[in-house]
Amino acid sequence: MKTQQKIKSIYEKLLCLYGQQGWWPIITDKSGKSGKSSSKYLCEHGLNAPRNDSERFEICVGAILTQNTGWYPNVVNALINLKRLKAMDPKKILKLDDEKLKQAIRPAGYFNQKAKKLKEFCRFYMGLNGRNPSREALLNIWGIGPETADSMLLYAYDKPIFVVDAYTKRIFSRLGFFKEDAAYDEVQKLFMNAFKDQSCSDKKSLLGDEMNSDESRRQQWRTAKQGLAQGNCERVRNELTRKSLSVAQDIFSQKNGRLPPLLLPPSVKIDFQNVNELKTYIFKEYHALIVEHAKRHCKTNADCDVCLLKSKCEYV
Ligand code: SF4
Numbered sequence: 001m002k003t004q005q006k007i008k009s010i011y012e013k014l015l016c017l018y019g020q021q022g023w024w025p026i027i028t029d030k031s032g033k034s035g036k037s038s039s040k041y042l043c044e045h046g047l048n049a050p051r052n053d054s055e056r057f058e059i060c061v062g063a064i065l066t067q068n069t070g071w072y073p074n075v076v077n078a079l080i081n082l083k084r085l086k087a088m089d090p091k092k093i094l095k096l097d098d099e100k101l102k103q104a105i106r107p108a109g110y111f112n113q114k115a116k117k118l119k120e121f122c123r124f125y126m127g128l129n130g131r132n133p134s135r136e137a138l139l140n141i142w143g144i145g146p147e148t149a150d151s152m153l154l155y156a157y158d159k160p161i162f163v164v165d166a167y168t169k170r171i172f173s174r175l176g177f178f179k180e181d182a183a184y185d186e187v188q189k190l191f192m193n194a195f196k197d198q199s200c201s202d203k204k205s206l207l208g209d210e211m212n213s214d215e216s217r218r219q220q221w222r223t224a225k226q227g228l229a230q231g232n233c234e235r236v237r238n239e240l241t242r243k244s245l246s247v248a249q250d251i252f253s254q255k256n257g258r259l260p261p262l263l264l265p266p267s268v269k270i271d272f273q274n275v276n277e278l279k280t281y282i283f284k285e286y287h288a289l290i291v292e293h294a295k296r297h298c299k300t301n302a303d304c305d306v307c308l309l310k311s312k313c314e315y316v
């Protein structure tokens with residue numbers, strides 16, 4: 001099998017196993033009008049974000065905060081703190097006292113640097129006046145490297161560009177595609193090339209349609225919604241992805257969860273106008289699926305026994 005076909009086939013396998021990931025997640029406030037004290041923030045996937053400029057900006061902020069740290073619970077808590085301060089807005093972040101900003105984003109780590117990066121980015125973002133940024137311009141901002149710039153372009157601006165992270169390099173170097181210290185651009189090119197001749201007629205397996213028609217997944221979704229008020233999001237997510245519905249229900253019933261529950265999408269609405277939109281969808285899902293596989297099986301100490309890629313892996 002050619003390299004390009006292998007890259008596609010791994011995507012299809014991961015999608016089939018883990019289902020649509022529905023990135024980028026957005027922090028939503030479900031408190032209604034009943035008052036600040038009852039604010040209940042959820043980290044929601046599958047919203048087809050960004051649906052507006054505010055979500056676009058939030059995605060960019062999240063892309064900076066997630067540098068060198070995990071999304072759950074670190075970045076989620078930092079984003080919630082910014083929302084509690086009503087500061088998820090470039091002007092407001094720029095006006096925020098440095099110490100207050102650092103304290104708000106402290107859960108995401110490296111808060112001195114990240115506060116400075118956020119302010120640099122906010123100045124840039126305001127200068128855009130609603131225009132889309134170029135990759136070059138993003139890379140010229142202090143503290144924005146290729147991974148962060150490409151995350152913004154893909155997830156905030158819906159540009160068909162592949163995001164490479166340490167997980168991508170770990171998994172695909174173990175599978176034998178390149179060395180773990182391969183250059184960012186080299187790895188990105190490999191993935192972009194795999195889908196360069198993509199056509200809209202070949203959608204079914206690339207979109208996870210089989211998953212969408214899976215009644216048990218829809219049932220999981222209904223149960224997840226019922227348990228919104230309680231539960232620890234990471235544990236809930238793990239169990240739902242494993243289809244361990246009864247365990248997920250047990251977690252929902254706990255009342256001491258401090259993290260917002262995570263929503264899995266039953267099916268992301270898919271209606272592509274052209275091949276670039278399709279590629280954007282695939283690159284969003286592929287990157288998210290790689291992160292899922294790295295956290296679940298292809299860890300630093302790989303858990304290869306149950307890995308669906310084992311038969312093709314040079315590492316085993
Ligand atoms: S077989 Fe092991 S090393 Fe290879 S991809 Fe799977 S978990 Fe990673």
